[in-house]
Amino acid sequence: MELTMDYNSRQILNLIREQEALSRVEISERLEIPQPTVTRITNKLMKSNLLKEGKQGISSGGRRPTKLEFNENCYYALGIELGRSAIKAALINLNGYLLSFRMKVTHGTESIDQVIEFVKEAVEEVMEESNIAKDRILGAGVGMPGPLNETVDHNVSPPNFYQEKSIPLKSLLEEAIQLPVTLDNDANAATLAEKWFGDGVGINNFSYVLADIGIGCGLMINDSLYRGLNGESGELGHMSINFPGELCHCGNYGCLETLSSLPAIEKNYKKMLNHKTGSSQSDQTITPFEDIIKEANDGSMIAQQVLDQATQYLGIAISNLINLFAPQKVIIGGEFRKVNTHAFDKIHSTIESRVMGKSGKGIPIVKSKIEEAVVLGAGALVINEKFSLSLNYRTRQT
Numbered sequence: 343m344e345l346t347m348d349y350n351s352r353q354i355l356n357l358i359r360e361q362e363a364l365s366r367v368e369i370s371e372r373l374e375i376p377q378p379t380v381t382r383i384t385n386k387l388m389k390s391n392l393l394k395e396g397k398q399g400i401s402s403g404g405r406r407p408t409k410l411e412f413n414e415n416c417y418y419a420l421g422i423e424l425g426r427s428a429i430k431a432a433l434i435n436l437n438g439y440l441l442s443f444r445m446k447v448t449h450g451t452e453s454i455d456q457v458i459e460f461v462k463e464a465v466e467e468v469m470e471e472s473n474i475a476k477d478r479i480l481g482a483g484v485g486m487p488g489p490l491n492e493t494v495d496h497n498v499s500p501p502n503f504y505q506e507k508s509i510p511l512k513s514l515l516e517e518a519i520q521l522p523v524t525l526d527n528d529a530n531a532a533t534l535a536e537k538w539f540g541d542g543v544g545i546n547n548f549s550y551v552l553a554d555i556g557i558g559c560g561l562m563i564n565d566s567l568y569r570g571l572n573g574e575s576g577e578l579g580h581m582s583i584n585f586p587g588e589l590c591h592c593g594n595y596g597c598l599e600t601l602s603s604l605p606a607i608e609k610n611y612k613k614m615l616n617h618k619t620g621s622s623q624s625d626q627t628i629t630p631f632e633d634i635i636k637e638a639n640d641g642s643m644i645a646q647q648v649l650d651q652a653t654q655y656l657g658i659a660i661s662n663l664i665n666l667f668a669p670q671k672v673i674i675g676g677e678f679r680k681v682n683t684h685a686f687d688k689i690h691s692t693i694e695s696r697v698m699g700k701s702g703k704g705i706p707i708v709k710s711k712i713e714e715a716v717v718l719g720a721g722a723l724v725i726n727e728k729f730s731l732s733l734n735y736r737t738r739q740t
């Protein structure tokens with residue numbers, strides 16, 4: 343589905359989308375675009391079904407103006423999440439409403455051909471369930487663990503990804519599902535989910551922290567997703583927090599991931615429990631992160647201490663982020679956001695004591711309300727490309 347729009351069309355469309363319904367006069371006033379231009383553009387947008395006529399507004403004398411509404415169901419986007427333990431596909435409308443969803447569990451040992459086959463199956467199933475014609479789907483976005491290490495010929499080499507390196511993933515997927523494909527890392531995809539459908543709506547500068555098995559972050563700067571050279575920005579998990587600390591899988595020592603990732607919390611809990619009971623490390627199985635939260639809620643001092651410590655380290659990393667970028671808001675996503683209030687408050691107190699600027703101390707630090715942020719954000723990659731006001735720069739080394 344080919345859809346190209348100039349800057350004014352995008353501006354009008356986004357304004358109506360955010361405001362729900364506006365008359366042509368109101369659009370002209372708010373965007374300072376002459377009325378004849380607004381009429382010409384809105385007619386064009388109505389012809390392509392992106393806008394529809396809604397209720398009549400209040401008259402200031404004369405005919406009552408007709409309000410224009412965003413037609414969220416005129417096109418759709420496919421979101422695909424390629425995780426290391428699951429492949430997910432979702433069909434969403436232009437406001438992020440999920441029409442259908444599929445998940446295939448994987449083990450990280452599948453061949454890339456099997457992964458593509460899983461995607462193909464999942465996509466066919468969501469299409470069938472939603473009963474949407476293919477020509478109304480703008481494209482497919484893919485969110486996956488980063489950095490993607492994308493080369494000039496579009497081959498990607500994400501770390502620990504189904505034991506494969508240098509995969510022509512975009513062309514393989516386009517061939518399999520017969521739709522244009524856009525790839526990005528999972529944290530960037532989730533950031534766009536917040537920007538279009540979540541706590542980032544209407545906010546020009548915010549940071550999104552995806553804290554889960556790994557820790558990444560997305561940076562929305564002046565309404566644009568900052569990707570950095572070769573898309574390698576946002577590796578918050580490998581920020582050095584305790585440099586003489588533990589060896590990280592990236593080869594460095596004391597990275598945030600060795601302190602606050604889910605596996606780090608589980609490892610730390612086991613270590614502290616063993617220390618208390620005097621048993622050796624090998625005689626106890628790992629307690630999953632969600633059970634550690636339950637135990638903390640049931641009054642386990644050790645569990646609470648482990649969660650508090652992990653949150654404090656995450657708070658230090660977020661303080662560094664605030665000192666660097668001074669965002670208007672920080673959104674925390676991933677499973678980590680499920681820690682209890684006692685632990686979560688450590689982020690606030692850490693920031694309070696470490697952030698330099700006055701405004702940084704009071705900025706909202708919120709837990710993401712989106713359940714499937716990466717797959718939804720993968721769909722938002724498509725929507726962002728078609729409708730965003732910012733130019734989606736991707737910088738590559740030449």
Ligand SMILES: [Zn+2]
Pocket residue numbers: 579580581590591592593594597599
């Ligand atoms: Zn690291």
